[in-house]
Amino acid sequence: MLFHFGPPKELFKIDIAIMSLMVHNCNMKMAKLLIVDDDTAFQRQLYEKSGGMHDIEQVYSLGEFRELFRVGRYDLILLDIRLPREREGLGLMRDIQALDPAQPVIIATAYADLETHLEALELGAIRYIDKTTCDIGQILTIIEEELEKGRLRRELRIARDVLLPDYIGISESATAIRASIDEAGFRCPRLIIVCGEVGAGRWLVAERIRIRAEHRMNGVSHKVDGSSVNALDSLQTALSQGGFVIVTNGECLCDNHFAAFENAVAKIPQGRSTVCLILREGDEGSDLTKFKKSDFPKTWIDVPPLSERIVDIPILAQSALQTRNQKSRPLIINPQCWSLLQDQTWPGNIEELLSTVTIAAVRADAQKSEVILPEHFFQHNPTDGSKTNSPFPFDYTRHCVWAEMQLIENLLAKKPMLNQSQAASGLGYKSLATLRRHVLEAFRTCPELFSICPRTRRLFPTDTAKAGGKK
Known part of the structure; x- marks a missing residue:
């Protein structure tokens, strides 16, 4: 099978993104809201004041809520705390987060206090409204603000999904990885482990999960080097600030601070932080293997070596070129190169492939060529004209x-x-x-x-x- 990639396709992808946003905006439906409140007068006033701008459903009890609620059904939920018992709404908030961590929820109560305010935000509420200080008009304004934020996040996600270089692929294993990325980014569990060989693309997978998780982590992210002397302290500092935490060289952290790491992750409040631990495949009997076999709640994603998904090579190579073309003179890869690339063993996995494509692009650019040809790959040209005794002159x-x-x-x-x-x-x-x-x-x-x-x-x-x- 031959593949042909180049600037025309990249422009086509941009057109798709623009058209997707245009279609999304032109066909924008009324937002679907669910109001969960046992105060019938408040419900009626809110419904009447909205003037039919939104599709509003109203429930007055937990039982009615559970009959109606489905994951992804509502753009926003307005939730009272007392339903009718004190703090019953906070219990329902926990249930919502367990079912759908991405569901936007605004807490509205006539019994506001600092304790419930902090607890509501800790549980994942996007806003906390005191009914005694906000009139119906102000509450509707807040609702509109949050709905607009949600629309912008969706539009950004559409554009980014289309325009981001595809460093995952189309093979069966790549499809499974993509599904795991979507699931992990949507659920945002306390711990996600990305494991594989050196250079297999573990970091790329972690980055995709981070992007997917932005809706829950409010765009806050941290990076911790597990091999550093202060790795555990850096991790705890990041967790105290909340957000998405990527831990590179995770095997070093596990080897040196396994129990402390497990304890720190166990204490993360649900929905506040997600730790994405990047691990290298270890030997049997190591702490890494014990961790994999433990009952500690986690999402585990195995990234296979490139040699097991050769069909992904054209996609990955083109993604590397797409990234390079954003900063340099656009080039395309001659289709004759695909069989050459697919015949290699790639012991360095994706990182080796990306480096090889980048170097081939440099060679083609130096020759003023607009096409990367087979001869631009797997050369060894010492810059000083001298010979080398490297045992890997073509790798x-x-x-x-x-x-x-x-x-x-x-x-x-x-x-x-x-x-x-x-x-x-x-x-x-x-x-x-x-x-x-x-x-x-x-x-x-x-x-x-x-x-x-x-x-x-x-x-x-x-x-x-x-x-x-x-x-």
């Missing part, structure tokens, strides 16, 4: 890994008595943990390093053993 990612390990080898050849911390400092790494992680990933990616980097192997015996043992 950019593995060549870079080898080059990094050679820096360590050269340093240890000059100063063989250095310890790990001194090596990390001498090479300019942020921390010893960062260097150890790079060594581990390098030896996992390139088993050939066991024979060509003996000094590094001796200095980091534990990390290289994790990568596969001595060769």
Whole structure:
């Protein structure tokens, strides 16, 4: 099967986004509201004052609400706290959040106090109205404001879904990942785990979930490096602020602070924060495996290696080019390149593919070509004209890994008595943990390093053993 991608299709995608918004605006239906309040006089006044602008349904008890409510049916729910018992509305708020975390709810009460105000917001209410200080007109104004915010969020989601580069794919496994992204972004559970090989696209999946979750997290997001010394403190600070928290190098955090991490996540109030933990596949018996087998509530997403979804390569390559074309002279990929790319093993997974496409685009651009041709891929042209003894001259990612390990080898050849911390400092790494992680990933990616980097192997015996043992 041949694929042809290029600027015309990108322009077509933009047209689709614009038309989608135009159709959405032209065919905008009346907003559907549900008022849950046992005060019949208040309900009647609100209905009459609205002047038929919205499709309003009214219920007066929990039983009636449960008969009517369906996920996605209402654009907004106006909920009283006392139905008719004190604080009964807050219990109903919990039920709504459990069924549909994305459902916008405004709390309106004649018995406002600080305690219920804070609790309502904690449970996910978007506004809290004191009926004694707001008249019907003001309440309707607040409703209109929130409905407009909802419309804007939907329109933004339509445009973004169409225009975002597709780093997921169309294969069966990619379709399953996409469904998991939608589910996780919609439900916003306390913990989402994205697991896979190095370079498999775990970060891309986490980013898509974050975008999907913006409706619940109010656009607030944080990033925590699990390999940093203060990873646990950074995580707790992020959780205290609420929002969507992406934890990279999660295996380091699990290895060092597994119990503390689990405890911190368990204390997250429902709907306040979501932690997306990016993990690398670990060895059996590790804390990572124990975590996977534990009963702790979580959403687990496995990202398969690129070699298991070759059909996605044209889509992923075009997405990389689309991102590049936004900043540089637009290029297209010759369809003859697809079979070439699909024949590769891609040990570096998606990251290696994206790097390869980017480098091919640079080569094509340097030759003033508007088309990336097969000869632009898998070349090795040293910038200084010298030859290299790299064992991976046609594999950019593995060549870079080898080059990094050679820096360590050269340093240890000059100063063989250095310890790990001194090596990390001498090479300019942020921390010893960062260097150890790079060594581990390098030896996992390139088993050939066991024979060509003996000094590094001796200095980091534990990390290289994790990568596969001595060769």
